[in-house]
Amino acid sequence: MGxxxxxxxxxxxxxxxxxxxxxxxxxxxxxxxxxxxxIGYHFGSKDxxxxxxxxxxxxxxxxxxxxxxxxxxxxxxxxxxLALLWNxxxxxxxxNHEAMLASLENIVRIxxxxxxxxxxxxxxxxxxxxxxxxxxxxxxxxxxxQAAAIGRLYFVLxxxxxxxxxxxxxxxxxxxxxxxxxxxxxxxx
Numbered sequence: 001m002g003x004x005x006x007x008x009x010x011x012x013x014x015x016x017x018x019x020x021x022x023x024x025x026x027x028x029x030x031x032x033x034x035x036x037x038x039i040g041y042h043f044g045s046k047d048x049x050x051x052x053x054x055x056x057x058x059x060x061x062x063x064x065x066x067x068x069x070x071x072x073x074x075x076x077x078x079x080x081x082l083a084l085l086w087n088x089x090x091x092x093x094x095x096n097h098e099a100m101l102a103s104l105e106n107i108v109r110i111x112x113x114x115x116x117x118x119x120x121x122x123x124x125x126x127x128x129x130x131x132x133x134x135x136x137x138x139x140x141x142x143x144x145x146q147a148a149a150i151g152r153l154y155f156v157l158x159x160x161x162x163x164x165x166x167x168x169x170x171x172x173x174x175x176x177x178x179x180x181x182x183x184x185x186x187x188x189x
Contacts (some may be wrong), residue, residue, distance in 0.1 A: 004042045006032040011053035016098045020050060020105040047109065051116055054103050055123045061099065063127065065092040066158065067134045074138045078150060079180050081138065086176030089158060093165040100162055128152055 010032030014023045025046040029036045043049040069088040073081025093100060110116040131151030136142060142150070157179075164173045174182070 003032070003034045003038045006034055007038060007042055007049055008053045008056060010034075011049050012099075015050065015054065015102045020054075020102055020109065023050065047113065047116060050106060051110060051120060052123075054099065054106050055120065061096050062092055062158070063130060065095070066131070066154065070131075070134045070138055070154075078135075078139050078142065079183060082150075082154075082183070083176035083180045085154065086157070086161075086174075086179050088176075089161060090165060090169075090172050093162055094169065097166075097169075100166055104163070104166060127155060131155055 007028060010030075011023070011028045014027045014031050018027070025036055025039050028046065028049065029039060032038070039046055039049055043052065066085065066089075069085045069092070070081065072088075073084045076084065110120050128148070128151055131154055132144075132148045133151075135150045135154070136144065136147035139147065139150075161173055164171070
């Protein structure tokens with residue numbers, strides 16, 4: 001690995017151990033085995049490094065798990081796929097508990113920074129595009145607008161359900177079966 005990758009790995013390690021607020025640039029540099037100046041060189045600031053490290057780690061881990069659940073819906077209707085995805089999300093959250101806590105902590109910092117919001121905005125559009133592509137691949141009968149809307153719905157629901165799951169891991173708020181009943185009712189069925 002190069003210094004940039006070492007810094008991302010070091011940041012993830014320290015953040016998961018200590019939380020975002022207690023993580024210092026020195027801690028990250030030490031965990032990465034690089035100089036403190038490397039943070040500025042590769043990322044511009046510790047905050048930018050933290051946002052990228054968390055977005056990449058959580059995005060890859062949760063994104064891959066969501067994509068597997070979406071793929072498991074192949075051969076089913078999109079609504080059946082939604083139920084399958086949703087019923088699998090609590091296990092995804094359980095497997096990413098510490099990273100989700102760190103991400104939640106980082107969101108407060110991001111909301112207070114125009115630069116950090118812009119950085120995260122770029123990453124969000126990529127997440128939406130990735131989900132849209134996975135939905136479209138599993139459900140080729142959907143047009144691009146439908147796949148994009150479903151991908152965004154999945155992302156938004158995952159964020160909300162994830163936040164509620166962190167508050168009470170034993171309670172999912174709404175399971176996939178209830179969600180499909182709600183969607184059918186909204187559609188007038």
